[in-house]
Amino acid sequence: MASWTLVGLWAPSGVPLFVRHTGHGKPPPYALIGSLNGVHVFGESHGVTLCTTRTQNASLTWKTYHDSIRLVLVRGSETTGDSSDSSLLDLMFASLVLLLGLDTVTSSTNIERLKRDIRPCFPLLDELLFRAVGGENHQGFSHLTGCAECVIPPEHHALQNEIEKFAESADSTYACVMMEGQVVSGTRNFWTLSHTELVLLPLLVTTNTFTVARDLPIYLPNKSPNVPFRMLVVQLTSHVSVVTLCGPTPSLADMIRSATSFWAPFYQVLEALSSLLPWNIAPALLAQLDNSVIGLLLVNYDHKRCVGCLHLSEDSRSRSLCVNKKSAALQSVYRSIIGPLLQPPAMPPEDFPTGLHPDHLPLESYVSTDSYKVYVLQSSPFHLLVLFPPALPIHIARQVSKRTLAIFTKGKTPRL
Amino acid sequence: MAPEWAIGENKNYQQKLLVPGTKKRKLFGLLEKPNLPPAAPNVTYKLFMFGKASSGKTWTMNRLSGQELPTHHTETVGIQCSNVYWPMKIGNRLILFRLEIWDAGESSVKRYNHVLPACREGVDAVLLCFSVTDREGWLELPRLLTTATTPTDRAALIVIATRCDQYANREVSEGELDSFEATHGVPIIKLGGASEDQSDEITHTAPILNFLCKRLWQRDQELLSIKP
Numbered sequence A: 001m002a003s004w005t006l007v008g009l010w011a012p013s014g015v016p017l018f019v020r021h022t023g024h025g026k027p028p029p030y031a032l033i034g035s036l037n038g039v040h041v042f043g044e045s046h047g048v049t050l051c052t053t054r055t056q057n058a059s060l061t062w063k064t065y066h067d068s069i070r071l072v073l074v075r076g077s078e079t080t081g082d083s084s085d086s087s088l089l090d091l092m093f094a095s096l097v098l099l100l101g102l103d104t105v106t107s108s109t110n111i112e113r114l115k116r117d118i119r120p121c122f123p124l125l126d127e128l129l130f131r132a133v134g135g136e137n138h139q140g141f142s143h144l145t146g147c148a149e150c151v152i153p154p155e156h157h158a159l160q161n162e163i164e165k166f167a168e169s170a171d172s173t174y175a176c177v178m179m180e181g182q183v184v185s186g187t188r189n190f191w192t193l194s195h196t197e198l199v200l201l202p203l204l205v206t207t208n209t210f211t212v213a214r215d216l217p218i219y220l221p222n223k224s225p226n227v228p229f230r231m232l233v234v235q236l237t238s239h240v241s242v243v244t245l246c247g248p249t250p251s252l253a254d255m256i257r258s259a260t261s262f263w264a265p266f267y268q269v270l271e272a273l274s275s276l277l278p279w280n281i282a283p284a285l286l287a288q289l290d291n292s293v294i295g296l297l298l299v300n301y302d303h304k305r306c307v308g309c310l311h312l313s314e315d316s317r318s319r320s321l322c323v324n325k326k327s328a329a330l331q332s333v334y335r336s337i338i339g340p341l342l343q344p345p346a347m348p349p350e351d352f353p354t355g356l357h358p359d360h361l362p363l364e365s366y367v368s369t370d371s372y373k374v375y376v377l378q379s380s381p382f383h384l385l386v387l388f389p390p391a392l393p394i395h396i397a398r399q400v401s402k403r404t405l406a407i408f409t410k411g412k413t414p415r416l
Numbered sequence B: 001m002a003p004e005w006a007i008g009e010n011k012n013y014q015q016k017l018l019v020p021g022t023k024k025r026k027l028f029g030l031l032e033k034p035n036l037p038p039a040a041p042n043v044t045y046k047l048f049m050f051g052k053a054s055s056g057k058t059w060t061m062n063r064l065s066g067q068e069l070p071t072h073h074t075e076t077v078g079i080q081c082s083n084v085y086w087p088m089k090i091g092n093r094l095i096l097f098r099l100e101i102w103d104a105g106e107s108s109v110k111r112y113n114h115v116l117p118a119c120r121e122g123v124d125a126v127l128l129c130f131s132v133t134d135r136e137g138w139l140e141l142p143r144l145l146t147t148a149t150t151p152t153d154r155a156a157l158i159v160i161a162t163r164c165d166q167y168a169n170r171e172v173s174e175g176e177l178d179s180f181e182a183t184h185g186v187p188i189i190k191l192g193g194a195s196e197d198q199s200d201e202i203t204h205t206a207p208i209l210n211f212l213c214k215r216l217w218q219r220d221q222e223l224l225s226i227k228p
């Protein structure tokens, strides 16, 4: 297993603010952290910005935000860094802003206080690291896709109307129903939140699943970096919660009362949602999937949503691949194909054709290894990654992938 | 004066608090509650966790609600509430207690002025936490005791001594706890480690929940008898 380390430094002075480490081994010693910053500063003094480098057994990425916070990501036992490392750092910096506000993070005059202030951000930073490293029970793709992790419910519109009404009753326009960290249904305005916000808000909800109601003061890293909102999270059933972004009212006690009476008539509908777990898609869609499909990731960049299915065909062929491995396979293919070859929002990179074919637009790709095959389709605004057993011939994988895309996108309104 | 407490710690009813087929306590959503005989009346109380940073407020709340305990300290963000259901026989009547426990993080209390009032509003009991491994916190306790409740809320006050399982680091003796109870007239609940055997969690926590529910019920009777 790989190890990932995140180091935060106060850029003007180089003072380390925090270190988060996950995976095997120990975090780098203090002296090394100092040198990590030193290398970067050396470059700066020569008019060079050091972004990323590789050593024999690690890849490193530096990024400085607002001339104040410098984050360094060290990926041990991996020597291939990629563009997703840099966007992971962006999410990590946004996590600090989410809980502290941009001014507190970037204009601190008291470094000791800033160190203390940052501590409550650790669960969120750790969750991002766990996901990136592919830790058990930390599956998810939103940190890669930049889109909200979703489930596709059967009766989408029944909840759609209710969540709009509920938000209105709470003097808010941003609200969503969530199940186990995944968005089931959101208000129209909820989907106007930025990519970063749609990734981080659900993650923040999942960092604490023991409680029945929460009032979390948060900043929206893009929409409102300096004026806080109150994120009210109430757990309606053991699996389903409703999340509302509010101003000074209603109080948490009022929210508990109103959510209880508002949602009580929908108890059966909400409870039935748990039958989507662990597949994440409606039974009608599930039934149409080919038996050879053992996992998939579908992203709709226009709607800022993605859905990952890892529990497919579990009984039959795929016994060799556990959920964790499936997740790792899809993540690894996403990182190596999306970005270098295809780019969100489901377009080839601007600089792609130069030097290759002037009129060559890649639309499909695949990765084949000893333990799996992944077929990748691009059809704006979608990216679809389909995971197959290694033995499946590639031309069949291609056909099945195309049919799979059609299952989700045919009809008047796409299912994601 | 004091009523006879015929407390039936009925194991059958405690079973209803668990995830079926496990010994793990179920997390009941707002729209759910344990499946008890419908005739059993429900009573709800609001409890507020009070005490200095890192004194074990969140730990105590998670212990009472039977949820996973964090392995390392993370500061609580904002306000969090847990519902703890507890069936108990009082006299010969089965009553389902719902303890709504409110807990807040220190820096949120400092930065946002709605946090503390929201926690204190309509509170029935304050659980004042301190750690027996922190001498300084112990010396501060009498002062905290006076600010824990306000005369108007008439809240029951219960002190929770946390980290009683950390013998090596202990800085407050049993004797000191006893004399504190006597001089200040407040009960102290001693919270040791969670039982190693997770399957035993509910038996481990039961005496504390019995004590809290009894105390709250008693307070109700006292308040009722004061009212004209």
Ligand SMILES: Nc1nc2c(ncn2[C@@H]2O[C@H](COP(=O)(O)OP(=O)(O)O)[C@@H](O)[C@H]2O)c(=O)[nH]1
Pocket: B051, B052, B053, B054, B055, B056, B057, B058, B059, B060, B070, B071, B072, B073, B074, B075, B076, B129, B161, B162, B163, B164, B165, B166, B191, B192, B193, B194
């Ligand atoms: N072993 C043990 N550890 C405790 C106990 N109470 C608190 N702790 C530890 O102290 C840390 C801080 O407690 P926490 O509840 O987060 O403090 P809070 O800031 O008051 O909410 C927890 O993460 C626990 O590891 C206890 O009774 N026994």
Ligand SMILES: [Mg+2]
Pocket: B057, B058, B059, B074, B075, B076, B103, B104, B105
């Ligand atoms: Mg706490």
